[in-house]
Amino acid sequence: MNSPYTWIPVLLAVILSAVGSELDYDGWLRLRVWHALNKGPMPNFIERGNITVTSVRSGASTVAQAGLKSSELDELRKLAEDDREYRLKASVRGSSGTETTFFTSVPACLVLGSELEDFLTVWLDGAAEPVAVSLSSYGPCSREVPSTQMWTTEVQVRYPEAGPVPDxxxxxxxxxxxxxxxxxxxxxxxxxxxxxxxxxxxxxxxxxxxxxxxxxxxxxxxxxxxxxxx
Structure with a gap:
């Protein structure tokens, strides 16, 4: 007669294979991005661009966004002078058709100091559905108008990674x-x-x-x- 302990590795293998099948699923994401350049507590979002992640597994993406006007650069500079946040809104639609909106921000002075270079990270759950969006920029902190009006955005996709399996x-x-x-x-x-x-x-x-x-x-x-x- 088999001991009940012998069934535990089998159950673990089934669970891990089920989780692995979700993590290996390759889908796509579409993001519409808006940003706010005003100082008020209620952000006035204007459209910044669109991003398409063609593969959530590899993170391959295409980014289409317009540059900033001179007046918008001046607004961004004023945000930095007042130590305010540059605010972003992202509406994410996945392969399942569900659309979710996320809000994120980063100090405006870091955006200026990096010459409008930023990183947009999309966090997914085990079923490849978006759970968060975060914006980062690595500066240095500056309050001067950058030499460029064009955004340089890198899109990153992060999802749960399988941890070590106990023996x-x-x-x-x-x-x-x-x-x-x-x-x-x-x-x-x-x-x-x-x-x-x-x-x-x-x-x-x-x-x-x-x-x-x-x-x-x-x-x-x-x-x-x-x-x-x-």
């Missing part, structure tokens, strides 16, 4: 060997002497302590009687 087979075999050894009585008790016999030692120590506490009283009484004799 369950070896562990289960170890459990089986220990169980068989216990059944045959071959398991050795490697505990120390105190760990094995503490339940006998403790009562004996308590008895000795109690005896030591009562003996001085008896000795004291006998000494008093002897002192009364002549």
């Amino acid at each position: 369950t087979a070896t562990y289960i075999q170890k459990l089986e060997r220990e169980r068989e050894a216990r059944e045959r009585g071959e398991t050795k008790d490697n505990r120390s002497f105190l760990a094995k016999y503490w339940m006998y030692i403790v009562p004996a120590v308590i008895f000795v302590l109690l005896s030591s506490a009562t003996n001085p009283e008896a000795g004291g009484a006998g000494g008093g009687g002897g002192g009364a004799q002549r």
Whole structure:
């Protein structure tokens, strides 16, 4: 009769293969991108461009976006001077047809310092569906108008990666060997002497302590009687 432990590696293999099939799925993504150059708490988004990720597995993409006008560069510079954020909105549609909107931002001074070079990262779940979009730019921080009006955008696709698989087979075999050894009585008790016999030692120590506490009283009484004799 097979032990129930033998079914655990089989179940793990089935689960890992199911997860792997989702991660290996290759789909596409379409992104519409807007940005806000105003300072107010309510962003005034204007269209920046469109991005198509032709393969979520390889991250291959095409980017189409217009450059900034002189007036828009001046607005971006004012955001940097006031230590404000450059805000972005991205609407992402995947192979399933579901469309989700995400918001992200980066300090405006970093966008200026990088000469309008930024990185847009799309985060996917195990089913290749978008769960987040993040914008980053690596500066340095600047408050000067850049020498270019054109965006340089790199699109990155990130999704869960399979972690290390535990060696369950070896562990289960170890459990089986220990169980068989216990059944045959071959398991050795490697505990120390105190760990094995503490339940006998403790009562004996308590008895000795109690005896030591009562003996001085008896000795004291006998000494008093002897002192009364002549």
